[in-house]
Every structure is written in C-alpha cells, then in structure tokens.
Amino acid sequence: MEMDRMDENDWKYHEEGNKSLVVCHVQHCRVLRLLKYPAEDSENPPQTAEQAFRQIQNIVDFTSNVMSRLLGDKFVHSGEVVRLPLEFVRQLSIKIQHQRPAWRCDKVMDIYSGCALCLPNLTTPTQYQPTATPPICIEIKPKWGFLPSSKHVSRDIKTRVCRYCMHQHYKVANGKWKRRSLYCPLDLFSGNRQRMHFAIRHLIEEPQNNFKVFKGGQCIYSSKEGSEGSPDMNALLHHLRPYFLRGNNRVNGHMTAKAVLNDFIQVLVNALLSPAGGDGGPLTHRAPEGRSFCEASLFSNERVRHGSQGLPSSSVLSRILQTQMLDALDIEGLYPLYCRVEQHLQDFPKDRTRLQIDGPYDQNFLENVQKSSMEDDGSVEYAAAKVHQYRIAMTAKDCSIMAALVPSVKEEDDDEGLSSQKHLRDFRPQAFSSSVSILDLDPKPLDSIPRQLRLDQKIVACYLRTGGALPMGSLPLLPNFIAAAEREDRTLLFQPA
Numbered sequence: 001m002e003m004d005r006m007d008e009n010d011w012k013y014h015e016e017g018n019k020s021l022v023v024c025h026v027q028h029c030r031v032l033r034l035l036k037y038p039a040e041d042s043e044n045p046p047q048t049a050e051q052a053f054r055q056i057q058n059i060v061d062f063t064s065n066v067m068s069r070l071l072g073d074k075f076v077h078s079g080e081v082v083r084l085p086l087e088f089v090r091q092l093s094i095k096i097q098h099q100r101p102a103w104r105c106d107k108v109m110d111i112y113s114g115c116a117l118c119l120p121n122l123t124t125p126t127q128y129q130p131t132a133t134p135p136i137c138i139e140i141k142p143k144w145g146f147l148p149s150s151k152h153v154s155r156d157i158k159t160r161v162c163r164y165c166m167h168q169h170y171k172v173a174n175g176k177w178k179r180r181s182l183y184c185p186l187d188l189f190s191g192n193r194q195r196m197h198f199a200i201r202h203l204i205e206e207p208q209n210n211f212k213v214f215k216g217g218q219c220i221y222s223s224k225e226g227s228e229g230s231p232d233m234n235a236l237l238h239h240l241r242p243y244f245l246r247g248n249n250r251v252n253g254h255m256t257a258k259a260v261l262n263d264f265i266q267v268l269v270n271a272l273l274s275p276a277g278g279d280g281g282p283l284t285h286r287a288p289e290g291r292s293f294c295e296a297s298l299f300s301n302e303r304v305r306h307g308s309q310g311l312p313s314s315s316v317l318s319r320i321l322q323t324q325m326l327d328a329l330d331i332e333g334l335y336p337l338y339c340r341v342e343q344h345l346q347d348f349p350k351d352r353t354r355l356q357i358d359g360p361y362d363q364n365f366l367e368n369v370q371k372s373s374m375e376d377d378g379s380v381e382y383a384a385a386k387v388h389q390y391r392i393a394m395t396a397k398d399c400s401i402m403a404a405l406v407p408s409v410k411e412e413d414d415d416e417g418l419s420s421q422k423h424l425r426d427f428r429p430q431a432f433s434s435s436v437s438i439l440d441l442d443p444k445p446l447d448s449i450p451r452q453l454r455l456d457q458k459i460v461a462c463y464l465r466t467g468g469a470l471p472m473g474s475l476p477l478l479p480n481f482i483a484a485a486e487r488e489d490r491t492l493l494f495q496p497a
C-alpha cells in the first residue's frame, strides 16, 4: 500500500467498537483500524499525533510481545502502525459517517493524528482457493469463561453465577439491551459439545455485541444496540442454507431450518475446538478452580450425556481461558494492590517508566510480569506485577474470536452443466476448512481498574436486588423463531409446483 497515494474511494466502512473504527479496502484483504475519541473532544484532540502513534505502537507491541505469546502466534495478527495523509483521513471520515450506527456516534473517528493500525482483513481470508461460495466468518466475543475462586471475593453469588449472566440483568435494567441473552460463556468454554452448541444457539438468538456473521467480508447478521426487534434469522438461514446442503437432513430435497442451524453450529464448534497447529504458546491447560457451571445457565447439568470433555489445550478457547485466569485475585483482591501502585506513583512519579505502567511492552515485559513472586512481600514491584497480570487478563476477557469457515473445493465444481453430477454433488456432505484468529488485543489502561471495581459492585448489587428476575418481555425468542422457521419450511415444502 502506498501511503502517499491513498484514495478514500478505495476504502469502505467495515465495523466499529467502543474504541476504534475499522475500514476495509475494496480490493485488497486489508483493514485500517483508526482510534476514536469522545465527540466532545472532536475540536481538540485529546492527544498529539505522536502520542496517538505511540498508543498504536503500544497496541502492536502488546499484541506481539505479550498476547501472542500467551495465546499462540497462529491465532494472533499484530499488524503495523501506518501514517496516513491527513486529507485522506478527513475525506474518509466524511464518506463513512452516514454508515456508522447511531449508538456508536458518541465518539468520533480520529482525523488529527494521521495514524492507524493496518491489519489483514480477517473476514476475507486469502489463504484459500476461491470457491463458488465465499467464506463464512463468525465473530464471537466470548467474555469471561470462569467463576472466580479467589478468597477475596466478598459475595458468594459471584462464585455461583458468572459475570456475563449477572451483567445481562444490569444491561437490561439500564436499557443497553432490550432483551437478555441466554448465552452463558461457561457453556461455551466447557469443551462439552452439547453445552457449546447450546451456548452458540443462544448467541445466534440474541447476538448483542457478542456475535456477528460475515459472508464474503460483509456483515450479514448482528444486533443493533437498543433496537426493539431481533435480527433477521430467516435472512441468516437463507445465507447459510447453500453451505449446508447435504443428504442426511433433507425432507423431500429440502433442508429444515433446524438442520441448517445444527450443521452450522457443529462446524463452528469444530473450528473452536481445533488445535492451533503451530506454536500454541507456553501455557498448559489448567482447569478453573471454581465451579464449572453457572447457576444462571439454562443448560441443565444432567443433560451432559457423555461427561465434560474439557477443552483441548491448544484450542483457541483454551488459550483465551488460560489467559483470562491470570486474574487470580478477582478485582476485589486486586484493587488494594492497584491502590498501592497508585500511591507509589504519586510519591515517585518517575517510577512509572521503571514499572512499565504504560509500556513499553517489549520482549522483557511478560517475563518480568511472570517472574513476580507468589507471596506478597509488601513491595510496589509485587503490586505492579499483579496489576499487569490483571490487565492482561482483562484484555483476554474482552477479545473476540474470528472463525473463518471455507467450504472445501470439490472436483465436480469444474463440471458446470453436467446436471446429473451436480445433483450428486448436492447430496454429498459439505466439508469445511477453518481458520481461527483473535482480535482486539489492546492493553487496558491502568485507570480502567477503579471503573472495573465500581462496575463489579453495580452488577452484583443489581443482580441481588432483582434476585435474578427480569422485566416481562426481556427474554429472547428462539423457540418461537425455530417454530416459525419450521412452519416456513413446511410452507415451502408444500408449495404447488
């Protein structure tokens, strides 16, 4: 990419999160991830161009020297910082503005620094031969996969109901989402296929910001925050059906909605359980010490027919879970150590650099963090190491997985026009290759820790206040959806020829 010849017409709006906005190239498999600032800062950028460059370089360093080593380099793309012409960035911002979701417009795209992070476009994987059907990519933000077992946890409920399930009640009570998701991360991270299937069904049903589907690089399925309606699952099924044409589940040549959904979830579960293939990183799988079931999950313990298999140690979910578990103290045990660091920095501001509070996230950073002693000797070094471990765990609790499912090319694909062969081909089971990546591995700032404590307290208080009950109408509609889709199936089957 020649940075001095950048043309905004070569780029289009892709997606955005809370802190960054992503545009993708119309031809090449590249994205630019640009920083966002609060809208009130739009006239006065909160940092200089050099600070913005440093922030993005920190993301690259943290991703490659810390997260990639913990999660496995096969899953992680660090990208590179690029400097862009300011006029290009301004024109791009104007061009994409109308495509941005209203609920993300409390922040504006950074048009001042001219810096961005350039990454491969993970929704259009290139390492596969082109097939008639483009790859389907599924993005999952799995969130916290374990219950804390730290002795510092003051409320018993936190050891029985997972943070995501409790947070759902808080989010519905505060109007962030209209309906509660029945997805439970502990089911997804269980490694048990039935529980994982159950978890993904609930992600599909109520995706919120935890689930998106892309086809040929376009987002075809996601939630809109605050929206009344559910996303269009019939449209999703319409997109998925051609990928899952197979003999077994057909009724008179037509595949039921339930069968399409089941096959889709099964292929996704396979991708999530597949091994890294390369250097999976230095972790060995350690099972969570707390309970492995969340009391709020609707998956009944008794339904696990074949016992809990656990996660394969080099699978993407295992890697993420192990990294999340670096939070061994829970925010309640961590907060006093954070205060020790803060106090020390007030007394000795120059130690901010020595303790690597804002980086640099160089090769030594992870080693220093890992070799910290187990026992608290009262030092600021011990406290800083624990705070760093917690921040690494926070990143793993907020990252996303992108699983690209690519239909395997079959020999008969070249035999266009041979209708009998085509007929045969349609009835063979569809095979997929998959490639899995992890995105959004930014370091979390030190000052996010007090916010985490406050949020933890609010979530628990809200859950205890409501006793886990929710307002009428805030439960999702999957059984209705399946029933409706099956009714539609029957209608299709009995259409007159």
Ligand SMILES: O=P(O)(O)O[C@@H]1[C@@H](OP(=O)(O)O)[C@H](OP(=O)(O)O)[C@H](O)[C@H](OP(=O)(O)O)[C@H]1OP(=O)(O)O
Residues within 6 Å of the ligand: 017, 018, 019, 167, 209, 394, 397, 398, 444, 448, 452, 455
């Ligand atoms: O604190 P949480 O668990 O609500 O997570 C925040 C996410 O909310 P979620 O619950 O996933 O809807 C939040 O996601 P949304 O903006 O809600 O899509 C961000 O990911 C936020 O990270 P950052 O501050 O932008 O780096 C996340 O904040 P931190 O990971 O920094 O805590």
Ligand SMILES: Nc1ncnc2c1ncn2[C@@H]1O[C@H](COP(=O)(O)OP(=O)(O)OP(=O)(O)O)[C@@H](O)[C@H]1O
Residues within 6 Å of the ligand: 014, 015, 016, 017, 018, 019, 020, 021, 022, 031, 033, 119, 120, 121, 122, 123, 139, 212, 398, 400, 439, 440, 442
């Ligand atoms: N390399 C990539 N390829 C394709 N799509 C991407 C890529 N990186 C990000 N995206 C898309 O852009 C969205 C926003 O990116 P990202 O999650 O990194 O933003 P964020 O602002 O850090 O998110 P958060 O709200 O979690 O803080 C992602 O959810 C994903 O859909």
